[in-house]
Amino acid sequence: MFQATALNRRNxxxxxxxRVAYLGMTLMLIVPVLLVLGVLIDKxxxxxxxxxxxxxxxxxxxxxxIFPALMGTVALVLVALLASVPVGVAAAIYLSEYAPNTWLTxxxxxxxxNLAGVPSIVHALFGVGAFVMFFGFGTSILAASxxxxxxxxxxxxxxxxxxLRAVPQEFREACWTLGATRWQTIWRIVLPNAISGILTxxxxxxxxxxxxxxxxxxxxxxxxxxxxxxSVFDQTMAxxxxxxxxxxxxxxxxxxxxYAVALALIAVVLVMNAASIAFRVVLRRRKKx
Amino acid sequence: MVAAVLAESVAGDxxxxxxxxxxxxxxxTALSGVNLAVAxxxxxxxxxxANAGKTSFLRVLNRMDALTSGxxxxxxxxxxxxxxxxxxxxxxxxxxxxxxxxxxxxxxxxVFDNVAMAPRLRGVRHRDELEEIVERCLRxxxxxxxxxDRLTALGSLLSGGxxxxxxxxxxxxxxxxxxLLDEFSIAIDPVTxxxxxxVLLELKKEMTIIMVTNLVQQARRISxxxxxxxxxxCVEVGETAAMFDGDVRDEQTLDYLRxxxx
Numbered sequence: 001m002f003q004a005t006a007l008n009r010r011n012x013x014x015x016x017x018x019r020v021a022y023l024g025m026t027l028m029l030i031v032p033v034l035l036v037l038g039v040l041i042d043k044x045x046x047x048x049x050x051x052x053x054x055x056x057x058x059x060x061x062x063x064x065x066i067f068p069a070l071m072g073t074v075a076l077v078l079v080a081l082l083a084s085v086p087v088g089v090a091a092a093i094y095l096s097e098y099a100p101n102t103w104l105t106x107x108x109x110x111x112x113x114n115l116a117g118v119p120s121i122v123h124a125l126f127g128v129g130a131f132v133m134f135f136g137f138g139t140s141i142l143a144a145s146x147x148x149x150x151x152x153x154x155x156x157x158x159x160x161x162x163x164l165r166a167v168p169q170e171f172r173e174a175c176w177t178l179g180a181t182r183w184q185t186i187w188r189i190v191l192p193n194a195i196s197g198i199l200t201x202x203x204x205x206x207x208x209x210x211x212x213x214x215x216x217x218x219x220x221x222x223x224x225x226x227x228x229x230x231s232v233f234d235q236t237m238a239x240x241x242x243x244x245x246x247x248x249x250x251x252x253x254x255x256x257x258x259y260a261v262a263l264a265l266i267a268v269v270l271v272m273n274a275a276s277i278a279f280r281v282v283l284r285r286r287k288k289x
Numbered sequence: 290m291v292a293a294v295l296a297e298s299v300a301g302d303x304x305x306x307x308x309x310x311x312x313x314x315x316x317x318t319a320l321s322g323v324n325l326a327v328a329x330x331x332x333x334x335x336x337x338x339a340n341a342g343k344t345s346f347l348r349v350l351n352r353m354d355a356l357t358s359g360x361x362x363x364x365x366x367x368x369x370x371x372x373x374x375x376x377x378x379x380x381x382x383x384x385x386x387x388x389x390x391x392x393x394x395x396x397x398x399x400v401f402d403n404v405a406m407a408p409r410l411r412g413v414r415h416r417d418e419l420e421e422i423v424e425r426c427l428r429x430x431x432x433x434x435x436x437x438d439r440l441t442a443l444g445s446l447l448s449g450g451x452x453x454x455x456x457x458x459x460x461x462x463x464x465x466x467x468x469l470l471d472e473f474s475i476a477i478d479p480v481t482x483x484x485x486x487x488v489l490l491e492l493k494k495e496m497t498i499i500m501v502t503n504l505v506q507q508a509r510r511i512s513x514x515x516x517x518x519x520x521x522x523c524v525e526v527g528e529t530a531a532m533f534d535g536d537v538r539d540e541q542t543l544d545y546l547r548x549x550x551x
Contacts, residue, residue, distance in 0.1 A: 101358050174394040174456070176356055178407040178463060179384030188406070193397055 040266065044259030052260060056226035057242075063254075066261055071228055072141075072236030073268060076216060077209050079145035079232060080152065085202060087149075088156030095157070096164040097186055116154035120214040123151040127219040142232040144220025151215055152205040159204060163197020164190060199280045206272045210265065213240040223249075239265045303367075304329045304467060304497040305350065310364035312345040312354070319345040323364070323523040325516055332489060332498045334508035334529070336545070337518035343501040344391075346518070347469045350499070351386040352379045368467070384411060387460030387496075391472040393452035395444035396459075400427075400436050403444040403455055407463040422462055429492070430458035431484040450477040457485065461492075468492065470500040474507065486511050505546055509533055517542045 004012075051065055058064030099105040127147030137143040167190050175185040213221075221238040223245060229236040243261045246253045303326040311321035320342025327333045335343045345360075352373060354360040366373045368382070376382045384407070396403050404423045405413075413419055423440070427433040432454040436447070444455050453476045460468060470489075474482040489498055489511055502508050508515050509529060516526040517539075524539050525532075537543045 170390070170392075170394045171396055173353065173356075174390065174396055174459075175406075176353065177351060177383055177386070177388040178410060178459070179380045179382075180406075180410055181380055182356075184410065189396060189398075 037266075040259055040263045043256055044261075044263040047254070047256035047260035048263060053264065057224070066239065066242060066264060068226055068228055069237040069239045069242040069261075070264065070268070072221070073210060073239045073265075075141055075229065075232075075236060076145050076148060076220070076238055077206055077272065079141060080148040080209050081202065081205070083146055084149035084153050084156055084205065088153050088201075089160050089198060091153075092157045092160035092164060093186060096161045097182060097190065112154050112157050116158065118151075120151060120212055123147055124215040124218050126150065127215055132219055138233065139218070139235055140220050140233045141229055141236050142220070144216040144236075144238075145232070147215045147219045148209050148212060151212070152208055155205050155208065156201050159201025160194070160198045163194040163200070166197060167193045196280045196284050199276050199283070203273050203276050206276070207269050210269045210272070211240055213238075213244050217241050217244075239268065302329045303327065304369065305499070306365075306367040306370075308365050310346075310349075310362065310366065312342060312349055312360070312362045314345075315359045318521060320518070320521050320523075325523065325526045327497060327499060328514075329497055330493050330495075331513040332493050332500060332511050334500045334502055334512035334515045335518055336502060336505055336508050336515060337524075338545070340520070341518035342521045343518050344471055347388070347471055347499065347501060350467070350469060351383050351388060352376070355379055384463055385466045387463045387465035387468045389453075389456050389460050389468070389470045389473045391475050393449060393456050393476055395447060395452040395455055397443065397445050399441045400444050400447070400455065401440040404458050404462045407459065411463075423458075426458040426461040427455075429461055429488055430454040431481060431488060432458055450481055453477050454481065454485070457488075466496055468496050468498045470498065470502075472501055472503055474502070474504065482507075505548065517545060519545070 053065060053070060054067050055065030056067055057069075095105065095109065099108075124147060127143060127150070131137050131143035131146045132139055135143075137146075171189050171193070172185050175189050176182075180188070216238055220235055221241040222235040223241075225235060225237050239261060243258060243265060246261065247258045305327040307323055307325050310323040312319045323346065335346065337343055348354060348357070348360070349362045349366060350368075350373075354362055368376075368385075373382060396406065398406065401419075401423055404426050405419045408419055408422050413422070424433060424437075427436060432451060435451060436442075436455075444452065447455060453473065457473065468489075473485065477485070486507065489500075492498065500508070500512065512529045514527065515529045515532060517524045517532075519541060525537060525542055527536065532542065533546055535543060537546075
């Protein structure tokens with residue numbers, strides 16, 4: 001019979017200990033999320049209704065719905081995505097596939113990481129200076145979305161760059177030896193295999209964009225504007241700012257209302273993410289290696 | 290000087306002429322002192338222990354150095370008499386050179402698309418024509434029988450040996466003038482290896498083949514001439530049969546060929 005030595009037994013104990021520790025950490029991550037969701041649903045769900053989502057706010061925002069804020073948030077996110085995804089993906093392709101490994105490239109990479117750490121209020125001030133004033137967009141959806149786009153660009157660039165780098169170098173070399181140009185290689189081999197990772201970055205960007213308040217409050221989001229914007233040059237309400245306003249700035253708001261807005265805000269994130277997750281699942285089914 | 294004479298001996302009908310050649314990665318020199326010529330329609334093999342610079346040599350021939358950060362070569366390489374350093378469109382150069390890697394790289398595409406990729410890159414669009422090329426190349430690579438019913442399956446899901454033959458088929462689909470094989474038989478069984486060696490003997494009627502191999506006997510079986518690389522130097526170049534018969538200038542070569550290398 002095999003006899004476990006003291007060392008074997010000790011290794012087994014450590015193994016069990018580590019497994020339990022990691023499990024514990026994972027659970028600690030899940031618990032706060034469940035608590036937040038639980039509180040929101042408990043306090044906010046009674047105030048949720050179809051009318052809440054489709055009507056304008058009434059009586060100094062103490063009654064009525066959030067329709068303009070809901071639509072405004074969707075518009076802000078979509079315009080921000082339209083601006084940041086093409087630019088971010090193109091920049092990432094350059095950095096991952098074309099850029100020589102020089103000090104300049106390393107500096108750019110470092111700058112991108114640092115850009116991700118800039119506080120959102122600083123981006124807000126940049127947005128006011130650049131888009132609202134210099135480009136003359138005024139306080140508008142366009143200015144706010146571009147500010148959000150600049151803010152989330154590092155997320156898109158870094159996640160895209162990493163998913164491009166995850167494509168094995170052998171694939172590129174095999175393609176090059178066939179006489180393919182870099183672009184043909186990127187288009188036929190690299191991008192199809194990196195697309196699910198790129199979409200993950202987009203999901204992250206959506207989540208972050210939906211919740212941001214500071215960058216939009218000076219650049220395009222309105223305190224109270226109970227009708228829909230007509231173009232990207234109009235101001236709009238947004239859910240994140242609306243939540244801030246009714247939680248802190250308006251007296252006599254029913255307790256359930258902010259919770260309901262918060263719940264709706266999270267629902268918007270989930271719906272937008274679900275769309276790109278579904279897309280990703282379809283693409284991943286075609287994953288090739 | 291001897292090398293120059295050797296180069297002269299085939300220069301009349303040389304496909305590749307390499308002179309004063311060296312390869313560097315940054316400050317590191319992987320290979321130097323190479324002077325050799327490869328005749329049209331011959332199988333030229335390069336043997337030598339690991340780290341001898343064999344793969345680096347192949348990589349310069351299709352100018353992969355231009356795509357590899359820090360890699361560069363010195364000296365001249367002439368392809369059909371043209372200096373490949375002055376070749377403007379490297380993509381056009383690479384299309385004339387087929388490459389087979391030591392470990393199979395099935396591109397994440399279907400079997401069909403793997404083989405059809407090079408023809409598509411050079412502008413073949415008609416389905417019939419593509420199908421004809423794919424079948425011909427897969428047959429030549431001794432793979433057609435095994436995959437003809439699953440051409441739409443992913444190339445990367447084939448077994449290692451099948452993927453290796455797939456990459457050979459893919460290289461052939463370029464209709465290359467020059468075929469570079471880097472230890473093609475590492476991942477395949479002896480029976481298939483023999484089949485492919487037969488194929489190579491057929492192919493040399495149409496193209497020039499340069500083959501890096503660790504199997505000395507493989508070089509002996511199919512190559513017309515060979516070079517022995519050792520520790521980043523080209524030790525010598527000669528007729529395969531003569532070298533195996535002991536006609537060598539350096540004892541190391543014979544030791545290596547006879548399997549007495551330490």
